[in-house]
Amino acid sequence: MTIDFEGNVQLCCGTYDSRRFTLGKYLAVPLENLQRKKYAHDMCGRCMQRGVHVYGAYGGPDFDAIAERTIGPDNARLLRLTAERRRKRIRRSVEWLHRHTAAKCLSSEQSAWLASRYERVERVLLRTGRAIFRS
Numbered sequence: 001m002t003i004d005f006e007g008n009v010q011l012c013c014g015t016y017d018s019r020r021f022t023l024g025k026y027l028a029v030p031l032e033n034l035q036r037k038k039y040a041h042d043m044c045g046r047c048m049q050r051g052v053h054v055y056g057a058y059g060g061p062d063f064d065a066i067a068e069r070t071i072g073p074d075n076a077r078l079l080r081l082t083a084e085r086r087r088k089r090i091r092r093s094v095e096w097l098h099r100h101t102a103a104k105c106l107s108s109e110q111s112a113w114l115a116s117r118y119e120r121v122e123r124v125l126l127r128t129g130r131a132i133f134r135s
Contacts, residue, residue, distance in 0.1 A: 003046060009034050011041055014052070064088070087122070094118060 002010040003026050004018065011021035023029070023037045047053050064085045068076045074083065098115055103111055 001038070011038060011044060012047075012053070014047070015043065089127070091122070 002013045013019040
């Protein structure tokens, strides 16, 4: 669930009109009631019926390209969108490679350790601005 700066629970992170999509106060309404309101809301049903919630939760490569085209090349450069797209593509490739090779012979603990090392390297490269993530 999405909570705004006033503690109001919004329908989801993909809705922006608080007059139409506020479900209630986070601290005043029980979680079960908020969930019930969410799934009973017409907009939630329409999005889930079309699978939009999957794209919102997991993203899609096409969304990045649409965003880049929409804001233009100068703004995309300022926001380093090309580098972010490259980083996501590399991550998807590593995850695919792991699923189809190492995951078949590693224990869940070993896989978790390997994932933590990858994330650590990824954070260091992002922090230092290494070439692999530059646009």
